Amino acid sequence: MPHSRWQTGSDQGLTEPEAVSEVLHEIRLAMELAAAVCNRRTELGLTQAELADRAGPTQAKISRIEGSDAVPTLPLLTKLARALDASLHITIDADDARVSFTPHTSAA
Template sequence: MSDSRVASQIAAALRRERGARFLTQHELADLAGLSQSAVARVERGNRMPSIPLVERLFAALGLQLAVGVEPLESHLDARMTELASRPLTERIEDLGLDRVIERLGDLPHLLAGSTAALLQGAPVPVDAVDIAVRWRDSTRFTAWLRAAYGQRWNARWEEFGGLHLEPEEPGEHRWRTRYGEIRAQMCDELPESIEVRHGDRGYRVVPLLQVELTDPRAADLLRRHRQRQAADRDGGPPHPRQAARPDDGAGSAG
């Protein structure tokens, strides 16, 4: 269980409980004897807060923090089950994909990574719009990021901001913009693409096979999806050793 996931869970629980009591961050801060900025930092979930601070905030809501354990990454299986039950159009809307595509305008790009997998039917979690962009278009991409008030992910501080926007500069190719979060794969040439259609809109995407060859993060999710499908057919969960074994082939994510 990573700090970032625990921090996100704490943040979500605090936002939910505060909202259920119709309290603002300022009001909760007053009840807990803290500053509004302290409440905001915990609710952002970017980094793990101290346990005493978390206990103090929940105590102000008449609640206490409880600790539990679960099988490793069972949250991911539960998330994928929930995603599989939701209409694809709803997931596309939640991601804000169409808004990002429209704002990118004529910047040459393809939809890649987990976003491409999503559009090809895989119920994988997608927390940012994944795009492939050529290095030769880096200057245009940087100008777009500036116009979109982009902030780059700072892995050291686990928050957005404090790094140069340019993809050539050190750092992950991940930005938060006014239109949503974007993750870029910088490449010399855009890979071969296919078009998938949903509703009355077509999307140019990297095929699943290429996704698995070029995006380790998305490849892990797709392997887990197929292992879950196999387990459902066989009537049981995959063995942990089996789940960790690399696939011999790409297969379909649909």
Template sequence: MDRYQRGANKAALRTGRKRQESVEESLGKAVRNRRSEVGMTQVRLAELAGMTQAAISRLEHGKCMPTIPLLERIAAAFDSALFVVIEPGRGVAVGFRGSREPNARAATEAGAR
């Protein structure tokens, strides 16, 4: 957590309001949730997206801001479209929508072996 996030947390505690999730945290949570839905490991996602497992872990924990090309590779690894909605004053909503059912890709990959 950087200095800005710590400051935002302290301000939220003082005012009694919940701190808005950062873009990094929203993206990380969406990736982690989708990966769980489709039954994919961090290692497998890293292989499909051309990353390391450590980079996937950092992303899922909101510790880095992924580039658009990286988000494209992650969406391709999930065979899904990635939606990011930015609403001023309301935060960021992130989600995946795929053409296949969750676990269909994992089942297809298992059958190909």
């Protein structure tokens, strides 16, 4: 069949399989975490290497986290939050996931 006649699943009236939907949800969560780490790091004016020095993993690991290619363990998330001088908040609902860092306030 020529490619001009190919149809996607949605063109054929098929719905997204549950497994694909679950994978997409996991990817979105990884992307939320990646954005939160990158945003907080840049707010502090840190390079990936400087964050790695503070938190313990390699700069390459920080790069993979910020690129959504790696999801850190809970112990590493704890180290990242400390290194970023912030509290980590992860909210997971049925259809939504949000990740954010809340900076610690410094006593004056």
